[in-house]
Amino acid sequence: xxxxxxxxxxxxxxxxxxxxxxxxxxxxxxxxxxxxxxxxxxxxxxxxxxxxxxxxxxxxxxxxxxxxxxxxxxxxxxxxxxxxxxxxxxxxxxxxxxxxxxxxxxxxxxxxxxxxxxxxxxxxxxxxxxxxxxxxxxxxxxxxxxxxxxxxxxxxxxxxxxxxxxxxxxxxxxxxxxxxxxxxxxxxxxxxxxxxxxxxxxxxxxxxxxxxxxxxxxxxxxxxxxxxxxxxxxxxxxxxxxxxxxxxxxxxxxxxxxxxxxxxxxxxxxxxxxxxxxxxxxxxxxxxxxxxxxxxxxxxxxxxxxxxxxxxxxxxxxxxxxxxxxxxxxxxxxxxxxxxxxxxxxxxxxxxxxxxxxxxxxxxxxxxxxxxxxxxxxxxxxxxxxxxxxxxxxxxxxxxxxxxxxxxxxxxxxxxxxxxxxxxxxxxxxxxxxxxxxxxxxxxxxxxxxxxxxxxxxxxxxxxxxxxxxxxxxxxxxxxxxxxxxxxxxxxxxxxxxxxxxxxxxxxxxxxxxxxxxxxxxxxxxxxxxxxxxxxxxxxxxxxxxxxxxxxxxxxxxxxxxxxxxxxxxxxxxxxxxxxxxxxxxxxxxxxxxxxxxxxxxxxxxxxxxxxxxxxxxxxxxxxxxxxxxxxxxxxxxxxxxxxxxxxxxxxxxxxxxxxxxxxxxxxxxxxxxxxxxxxxxxxxxxxxxxxxxxxxxxxxxxxxxxxxxxxxxxxxxxxxxxxxxxxxxxxxx
Numbered sequence: 001x002x003x004x005x006x007x008x009x010x011x012x013x014x015x016x017x018x019x020x021x022x023x024x025x026x027x028x029x030x031x032x033x034x035x036x037x038x039x040x041x042x043x044x045x046x047x048x049x050x051x052x053x054x055x056x057x058x059x060x061x062x063x064x065x066x067x068x069x070x071x072x073x074x075x076x077x078x079x080x081x082x083x084x085x086x087x088x089x090x091x092x093x094x095x096x097x098x099x100x101x102x103x104x105x106x107x108x109x110x111x112x113x114x115x116x117x118x119x120x121x122x123x124x125x126x127x128x129x130x131x132x133x134x135x136x137x138x139x140x141x142x143x144x145x146x147x148x149x150x151x152x153x154x155x156x157x158x159x160x161x162x163x164x165x166x167x168x169x170x171x172x173x174x175x176x177x178x179x180x181x182x183x184x185x186x187x188x189x190x191x192x193x194x195x196x197x198x199x200x201x202x203x204x205x206x207x208x209x210x211x212x213x214x215x216x217x218x219x220x221x222x223x224x225x226x227x228x229x230x231x232x233x234x235x236x237x238x239x240x241x242x243x244x245x246x247x248x249x250x251x252x253x254x255x256x257x258x259x260x261x262x263x264x265x266x267x268x269x270x271x272x273x274x275x276x277x278x279x280x281x282x283x284x285x286x287x288x289x290x291x292x293x294x295x296x297x298x299x300x301x302x303x304x305x306x307x308x309x310x311x312x313x314x315x316x317x318x319x320x321x322x323x324x325x326x327x328x329x330x331x332x333x334x335x336x337x338x339x340x341x342x343x344x345x346x347x348x349x350x351x352x353x354x355x356x357x358x359x360x361x362x363x364x365x366x367x368x369x370x371x372x373x374x375x376x377x378x379x380x381x382x383x384x385x386x387x388x389x390x391x392x393x394x395x396x397x398x399x400x401x402x403x404x405x406x407x408x409x410x411x412x413x414x415x416x417x418x419x420x421x422x423x424x425x426x427x428x429x430x431x432x433x434x435x436x437x438x439x440x441x442x443x444x445x446x447x448x449x450x451x452x453x454x455x456x457x458x459x460x461x462x463x464x465x466x467x468x469x470x471x472x473x474x475x476x477x478x479x480x481x482x483x484x485x486x487x488x489x490x491x492x493x494x495x496x497x498x499x500x501x502x503x504x505x506x507x508x509x510x511x512x513x514x515x516x517x518x519x520x521x522x523x524x525x526x527x528x529x530x531x532x533x534x535x536x537x538x539x540x541x542x543x544x545x546x547x548x549x550x551x552x553x554x555x556x557x558x559x560x561x562x563x564x565x566x567x568x569x570x571x572x573x574x575x576x577x578x579x580x581x582x583x584x585x586x587x588x589x590x591x592x593x594x595x596x597x598x599x600x601x602x603x604x605x606x607x608x609x610x611x612x613x614x615x616x617x618x619x620x621x622x623x624x625x626x627x628x629x630x631x632x633x634x635x636x637x638x639x640x641x642x643x644x645x646x647x648x649x650x651x652x653x654x655x656x657x658x659x660x661x662x663x664x665x666x667x668x669x670x671x672x673x674x675x676x677x678x679x680x681x682x683x684x685x686x687x688x689x690x691x692x693x694x695x696x697x698x699x700x701x702x703x704x705x706x707x708x709x710x711x712x713x714x715x716x717x718x719x720x721x722x723x724x725x726x727x728x729x730x731x732x733x734x
Contacts, residue, residue: 009039009044010044010045010046010048010049013032013035013036013039013046013049014048014049014052016032016035017032017033017036017049017052017053017055017056018052026059026061026064029056029059029061029064030061030063030064030067033053033056033064033067033068033071034067036049036053036067036071037067037070037071040071040074042620043619043620043621043622045616045681045685046071047075047078047079047683050072050075050079050082050083051082051085053068053071053072054068054072054082054085054086054089056068057069057072057086057089058089062098062100062101062104065093065101065104065105066104069090069104069105069108070108072086072108072112073108073111073112076112076113076114077112077113077114078614078616078683080114080115083112083114084114084116084120087109087117087120090105090108090109091105091109091120091124093105094106094109094124094127094128099131099132099133099135099136100135102128102131102133102136103128103133103135103136103138103139104139105124106121106124106125106128106136106139106140106143107139107142107143109121109124109143110125110139110142110143110146110147111146113150117150118147118150118151121143121147122147124140124143125140125143125144125147126140126160126163127140128140128143129141129144129163129167134170134171134172134174134175137167137170137172137175138172138174138175138178141164141167141175141178141179141182142178142181142182144160144164144182144186145181145182145185145186148160148185148186149185156186156187156190160186161183161186161187164179164182164183164186165179165183167179168180168199168202168203169202173206173209173210173211173214174214176203176206176214177210177213177214177217177218180193180217180218180221181217184221192224193221193224194224195221195222195224195225196225197225197228200222200225203218203221203222204222204236204239204240206218207239207240207243212246212248212250212251213250215243215246215248215251215254216248216250216251216253216254219240219243219251219254219255219257219258220254220561222258223257223258223261227262233262233263233266236262237259237262237263237269240255240258240259243255244256244259244273244276244277244280245280246280249280249283249284249287249292249295249296252277252280252281252284253284253299253560253561254561256273256277256560256561257557257560257561259273260273260274260553260557260560261557261558264553264554264557267552267553270553270557271307271553274303274306274307274310274553275310278310278311278314281296281299281300281303282311282314282317284296284299285297285300285317285318286317290324290325290328293324293328294327294328294331294566295566297318297328297331297332297335298331298565298566299560299561299565300335301331301334301335301338301565302556302559302560302565304335304338304339305550305551305555305556306550306551306552306553306555306556307550308338308339308550309339309341311335311339312339312341312343312344315336315339315344315347315348316347318332318335318336318339319332319336319351320332320333320351320355326360326362326363329355329363329366330363330366333352333355333366333367333370334370336348336351336352336370337370337373337374340374340377340378345374345378345381346381348374349371349374349378349381349382349385352367352370352371352374353367353371353385353389355367356368356371356389356397357392357397361396364396364397364400365396365397365399365400368386368389368397368400368401368404369400369403369404371385371386371404372386372404372405372407372408375404375408375412375415376408376411376412379408379412379414379415383408383415383418383419383422386401386404386405386422387418387422389401390422390426393428393429394429395429395430395431395432395435396432398426398429398430398435399429399430399431399432399434399435399438400435402423402426402430402435402438402439402442403434403435403438405419405422405423405438405442406438406441406442409442409445409446416446416449417449419442419446420442420446420449420450423439423442423443423450424450424451424452426439427439427456427459427460433469433471433472436460436469436472436475437471437472437475439456440457440460440472440475440476440479441475441479443456443457443479443483444457444475444478444479444480444481444482444483445479445482447479447482447483447486447487448483448486448487453483453487454483454487454490454491454494455490457476457479457480457483457491457494458494460472460476461476461480461494461497461498464476464498464501464502465501465505470508470510470511473502473506473508473511474510474511474514476498477498477499477502477511477514477515477518478514478518478533480494480495480498481495481518481522481529481533482533482534485526485529485530485533485534498515499515499518499519502514502515503515503516503519521533575650614682614683615659615660615661615680615681615682615683616660616680616681616682616683619660619662619679619680619681620662621662621664621679621681621687623664623665626664626677626679626689629687629689629706629708630677630689630691630706633689633706633707633708634706635704635705635706636705636706636707636710636715637704637705637715637719638702638703638704638705639702639703639705639719639723640700640701640702640703641700641701641703641723641726641727641730642699642700642701642730643694643699643700643701643726643730644699644730645729645730646669646670647667647669647674647676647694648669649666649667649668649669649676651729652666652676652692652729653666655725655728655729656678656725658725659721659725660680661678661679661680661688661690661721661722661725662678662679662680663676663677663678664677664678664679665677672695672696673693673694673695673696674692674693674694675691675692675693676690676691676692677689677690677691677692678690678692680718682714682718684709684714685709686707686708686709686711686714687707687708687709688705688706688707688715688718689705689706689707690703690704690705690706690722691703691704692726701726703719703722703723703726705718705719705722
């Protein structure tokens with residue numbers, strides 16, 4: 001057997017496909033075609049077998065036809081001229097007596113991504129809309145949407161739209177749902193499909209004929225229907241009542257959203273709906289599928305905005321399991337925090353206390369933070385637990401507890417004395433800057449109640465030269481000035497040494513300016529310092545506001561059953577805007593840059609030398625293969641481009657995939673230095689490897705390109721494409 005990645009493999013496959021003995025044996029012929037598809041799926045370029053595979057499609061074996069059609073759909077964009085020769089075969093199959101063959105041919109022909117295909121598929125699609133077989137009609141309806149997409153921004157064909165609206169009453173339920181999807185795609189620039197009263201009532205009557213995917217689609221479209229009377233609202237609610245009890249989560253969520261929007265003017269009905277959906281939603285929240293469980297938890301959190309105690313009777317459902325990933329545990333802890341009441345506070349606190357010693361530092365700190373939030377209503381119990389955690393003398397636990405104490409004494413001043421007693425000896429177990437800031441703030445604000453406060457701060461002052469965090473230094477200056485006002489004899493010398501250092505030796509200008517500010521303020525007298533520094537404190541006689549303000553259901557119901565509860569409204573808006581801006585600018589910028597940077601003579605030379613820089617749309621390269629090539633190849637060219645933005649991995653990945661350059665690994669946002677590794681293949685077999693590098697403090701991006709089967713004109717043209725993508729991203733709004 002030839003080596004998997006060699007040209008000999010393609011030659012051996014061609015010999016097998018052209019062998020008359022193989023062609024005469026239907027099973028052997030199909031197995032050879034299957035081998036071609038297997039190699040194609042593994043990343044081997046078998047586009048050179050296009051003509052042999054087209055000939056293999058002329059068979060009565062429907063399985064072999066399906067394999068051949070899959071092959072043609074994959075490589076039609078790379079071999080447009082040869083793909084046009086296969087159109088006649090597909091058009092002929094569109095009139096085959098077998099409806100499976102007709103539908104398969106129509107679906108495959110509509111999947112070709114090549115210029116000029118629209119004129120060939122228009123008539124078969126229109127004929128398919130009137131076919132007797134429902135399978136063919138399903139493919140033809142979706143073909144209408146694909147045909148409109150291939151035609152771009154051309155005017156929408158009104159006859160096709162009217163035909164699709166009429167087919168909403170097709171006896172086949174899948175055809176009906178496909179019509180909704182196709183109309184939504186075709187009319188997306190006009191607001192999508194219009195749901196009027198006759199259409200809405202027809203869809204409601206057909207709901208029981210649909211599978212659960214079709215039901216969730218129809219329910220999503222019914223959200224657009226605006227009822228006219230109160231009777232109509234309750235009629236629809238009665239018709240769809242059974243779907244709230246569906247065993248399918250997607251149907252339950254879609255029905256809940258529709259119910260909440262229809263009953264927007266009836267708050268009591270909305271609360272009844274939430275009560276009825278409690279059971280199905282709890283089932284989703286306890287699902288074994290982690291992704292589904294996370295989705296349910298995010299939506300449960302939305303419900304708690306309007307009904308804080310909605311799940312209080314089932315709080316144990318939100319206890320974390322050992323095998324669950326941290327992102328689910330975070331959501332469960334947040335929900336538990338909101339479910340606390342007089343009856344379950346002890347059980348919830350005990351559960352959260354067990355999470356505080358988890359091996360995951362982030363999870364332990366999140367549990368401590370949630371105990372601190374509960375302490376605003378049940379301060380005595382929570383402070384006892386937090387003081388006990390300090391006895392563990394773990395750095396990350398101590399830091400999180402001190403940060404919690406800092407927030408607690410501000411909101412619950414009656415806890416100040418107990419907190420101050422717990423601070424003794426904590427400085428030995430705090431190494432991170434956030435914990436140091438919290439401890440220094442507590443010692444500065446309430447140092448008169450901590451006997452050794454001046455001496456703890458003196459240790460920080462003695463080590464200030466080795467402190468790397470400017471925020472810790474800023475907090476230390478303010479704390480020393482505050483403590484000096486209440487205990488001047490013990491702090492005068494230490495404060496003088498600190499101010500001398502920050503004014504004379506400190507390199508950070510913000511720290512130096514803070515020191516100068518307090519030095520000049522002290523020259524104005526102690527009373528003036530007290531007036532400026534010692535602002536108002538919380539009144540212990542005023543208890544913290546317990547309970548949570550209820551929001552109206554209408555504030556979040558329109559976002560129910562979407563990705564917004566998962567991402568949050570602000571982040572979702574940023575993601576969608578960023579993606580839209582990147583793609584819109586890229587389409588214009590990449591073309592303009594290509595035309596500007598290469599002259600006609602250069603383009604002719606590159607075309608003669610390497611065919612073109614047409615990149616494969618389905619190129620595949622595993623991380624291990626990428627690493628092997630990257631280690632073996634030398635850099636072909638290193639260039640830099642201006643880059644003044646924070647790197648956004650999602651936008652960069654989307655932009656490069658738009659021009660068929662595939663990512664292998666990308667650093668997270670905010671990591672320094674930031675790197676991204678990508679690759680691309682062209683139709684002549686050339687492989688390009690790319691490294692993007694940005695370093696903090698530099699306003700440029702370094703692009704390193706390595707090439708297999710080197711060709712200088714082809715390399716220059718490819719780098720032009722890469723630079724156009726980077727420049728387009730640089731012009732998008734942050």
